[in-house]
Amino acid sequence: MRRMIRIRVNGEWRELSVAGNALLLNVLREDEGLTGTKYGCxxxxxxxxxxxxxxxxxxxxLTLAVAVDGCEVQTVEGLAVDGRLDPLQEAMLDTAAVQCGFCTPGMLMTARALLDETPAPSEQDVRDHMKGNLCRCTGYASIVRAVLEAANRDGGPEMAPKPPALGAPRRSRGAPRTP
Amino acid sequence: MLTFTNSHLLLGELDYVEPASVDEACALLAEHAGEARLLAGGTDLLVQLKLERAEARCLIGMRRLPELRRITGEDGLVLGAAATIRSIARSALVRGRYAALQEACEAFSTLQVMVMGTVGGNVCNASPAADTVPALLAFDARAGLRGRHGERAVPLDELFVGPGRTVLHADEMLESLRLAPVSAGTGSAFLKLGRVAADIAKVSVAVRLDREGEHIRDCRVALGAVAPTPVRSGEAERALRGQAPSAALVQDAARAAADEIRPITDVRSTAAYRRHAAGVLVQDAIRRAWARAGGREIR
Structure with a gap:
């Protein structure tokens, strides 16, 4: 079985012919060339x-492409706007929350969803929300710090603790950066 | 172009349909006689299909059945089978009144799985370790089933036959779960022991107590991952019913539950550990439920 579906990927409507057993992950990566989303387990x-x-x-x-017909899909490629990284991406760079980087796109999508819903999360909120995103490099501390830092930069109330100084000069907020 | 960029794929041909009514879904189940499966969140079914632990030629999606996602408070609590775990955890109808259910949903795997997974999927997957089931048992949940030949309501403790098996007929689907009303004197708690926060349970316990003054008027003690199906401990409930809680009574009830269960040794725990831990969790859950029921501290 093949079927035509319409999905809005990162703001752009796409019409795609997909097989009944096609997973959204593979449609995004192989048909749409959006390889930011990773296959882990x-x-x-x-x-x-x-x-x-x-x-x-x-x-x-674990999502069939046919089952998201009509839906809005956002991938990590959809976070930056006009070449400007999302504050969360900036914060991840600034707090050295990226090592091998393989978990980073998933981390970003989960964390962005958290911050959209809870603009000033506690550290425990961050850890609870992100317990389904595994990282084998960082030990999580820098990732949690990045999310709390991004919450601060998003203009949320000053609830998150300030991250410790990292020695490296802080990049100015929102400066264009080549992804 | 055929490139296998990853290994866990759905290799078989799959048809996918989205019925517009429950009756249509039942007709599709009958039509595909054993080769169709209902697809809700997919967090169990797609994994099983990928690992070839389940087979299907056709998946029946629940997306066009919004009535199955509804959570209502009429005469107790009614959960549509496709209500997501997260929607239940956050429902104002659940918060406080059905504390054990809320805690079970909050302890449920990861955020993504809570967003995708449904209570009906958790029940029909029939895992002995299903997180929501002990909590549902604690509130006398009845499973509303619909098939081609009509509807029936099955008490949840009669729904499970064994690991992965229920009494549902091939053309039947779970439509709703109806939980008993709670009163002001009702308190409940759910506790789960896993290796890490997002893990499947080694042991889980849900307790509901109905307090009348200093006494337990009625109660339920339900456990997960300690028998081929989630179970109630009739012995623990008998020990508690009509009694005024004391440290000794709580211990007796916990011992009764630990004696009654039939845990196994597997990759997650030994039987002996499960039996011991179940007793400890039962004690903790009784104390918590009693405090929530407004009872005085148990000494």
Missing amino acids: GIGECGACTVRIDGEPVLSC
Whole structure:
């Protein structure tokens, strides 16, 4: 079975012919060339494939493409606007929350969903929301720090603790950067 | 172009349909006689299909059935089978009044799985370790089933036959779960022991107590991951019913539950550990439920 679906990917409506057994992850990566979304475990354990569907963080490795017909899909490629990284991406760079980087797109999508819903999360909120995104490099501390820092920069109330100084000069907010 | 960029794929041909009514879904189940599966969140089913632990030629999506996602408070609490775990955890109808259910939904795997997964999927997957089931048992949930030949309501403790198996007929689907009303003197709690926060339970316990003055008028003690299906401990409930809670009574009830369960040894825990931990969790859950029911501290 093949079927035509219409999905809005990062703001742009796309008409795609997909097989009944095609996973959203593979349609995004192979048909749409959006390889930012990662294949980690393929069975919903690691969160590397997280994208947002109608705003909700969802595992694209466990989502049939045919089942999101008509939906709004946001991938990590949709976070930057006009070449400006999302404050969350900036914060991840500034707090050295990226090592091998494989978990980063999933982390970003889950964290963005959290901040859209809870602009000033506590550290525990961040850890609860992101427990489904595994990272084997960082030990999570710098990732949690990045999300709290991004919440501060988003203009949320000064609830998140300030991250410790990192020595490196802070980049100015919102400066254009080549992704 | 055929490139396998990852290994966990759905290799078989799959048809996918989205019925516009529950009756249509039941007709599709009957029509595909054993080769169709209902697809809700997909967090169990798609994994099983990928790992070839389940087979299907056709998946029946629940997306066009918004009535199955509804949570209503009529005469207790009614959960549509496709209500997501997260929507239940955040429902104002659940908060406080059905504390054990709220805690079970909050302890449920990861955010993504809570967003995708549904209570009906959790029930029909029939895992002995299903997080929502002990809490649903604690509130005397009845499963509303619909098939081609009509409807029936099955008490949840009669729904499960064994790991992965229920009494549902091939053309039947779970439509709703109806929980008993709670009163001002009702308190409940759910506790789960896993290796890490997002893990499947080694042991889980849900307790509901109905307080009348200093006494337990009625109660439920339900456990997960300690038998082939989630179970109630009739012995623990008998020990508690009509009694005024004391440290000794709580211990007796916990011992009764630990004696009654049939845990196994597997990758997650040994049987002996599960039995011991179940007793500890039962004690903690009783104390918590009693405090929430407005009872005085148990000494």
